[in-house]
Amino acid sequence: MEHSVREEGAVLVAAFQGEVDLENSPKAREVLLECVGRGRKVLVDLSGVTYIDSSGVASLVEAFQRARKSGLEFGLVSVNSSALRVLELARLDKVFPIHATLADGL
Amino acid sequence: MGDRILQLRFRADAGKLKQVRRSVRESVRACGATEACADDVVMAVDEVCQNIIRHAYGGSGRGEIVLEIERSDDALVFRVTDFAPRVDPASVRPRDLDDVRPGGLGTHLIQQVMDSAEFIDPPPGCGNLFRMVKRIG
Numbered sequence: 001m002e003h004s005v006r007e008e009g010a011v012l013v014a015a016f017q018g019e020v021d022l023e024n025s026p027k028a029r030e031v032l033l034e035c036v037g038r039g040r041k042v043l044v045d046l047s048g049v050t051y052i053d054s055s056g057v058a059s060l061v062e063a064f065q066r067a068r069k070s071g072l073e074f075g076l077v078s079v080n081s082s083a084l085r086v087l088e089l090a091r092l093d094k095v096f097p098i099h100a101t102l103a104d105g106l
Numbered sequence: 107m108g109d110r111i112l113q114l115r116f117r118a119d120a121g122k123l124k125q126v127r128r129s130v131r132e133s134v135r136a137c138g139a140t141e142a143c144a145d146d147v148v149m150a151v152d153e154v155c156q157n158i159i160r161h162a163y164g165g166s167g168r169g170e171i172v173l174e175i176e177r178s179d180d181a182l183v184f185r186v187t188d189f190a191p192r193v194d195p196a197s198v199r200p201r202d203l204d205d206v207r208p209g210g211l212g213t214h215l216i217q218q219v220m221d222s223a224e225f226i227d228p229p230p231g232c233g234n235l236f237r238m239v240k241r242i243g
Binding site for chain 1: 120121123124127145148149152153156159160203206207208211212214215218219
């Protein structure tokens with residue numbers, strides 16, 4: 001798994017690539033919580049994620065809930081079919097704001 | 107009993123799972139599973155192994171997992187064995203999805219994508235044996 005965080009105006013965009021699994025989801029969690037801790041809207045770009053397991057999804061849920069508690073927006077963008085299937089099976093596709101493109105989410 | 111298409115024995119460590127997923131995908135694709143079916147069984151095996159690593163072995167990175175996959179006429183049969191203390195099957199039931207919170211999704215995902223998934227009696231000398239079936243074409 002690789003990741004990057006960049007600013008798009010007032011929004012933080014955390015982008016992940018590769019496989020988000022039990023080995024590296026603690027790092028994903030750390031990155032996401034750090035973004036939320038900066039007190040800005042966060043968009044998570046999943047376009048490069050080829051696999052995400054339940055531990056990766058748990059990291060997304062935790063960051064989303066922390067953002068909501070702080071009154072911050074938190075959404076997913078460019079979710080590919082593989083990751084979307086996991087979110088659908090977990091019935092989280094209706095919980096997260098999901099945007100087709102980064103431009104839609106900004 | 108069907109034809110064995112894969113047998114793996116590996117350390118119960120998160121760092122091993124990427125290779126396990128790759129091996130499972132290659133094996134089931136080679137015996138005719140569709141890409142979508144392969145996606146499902148790879149996820150299910152990964153989630154079972156995670157449960158073993160995190161809960162049965164307590165995340166110690168010690169212990170071993172044995173994965174066997176057999177192909178029968180119309181199904182793939184998966185057996186995942188560990189050597190940890192016996193797990194109470196009631197403790198790994200899927201949780202209520204309406205209660206949105208991190209964690210606890212693995213068992214739900216397994217049950218969603220497999221045709222059956224359950225603990226069965228392990229052979230002597232083993233800790234737990236989880237058996238899953240996925241019907242194919």
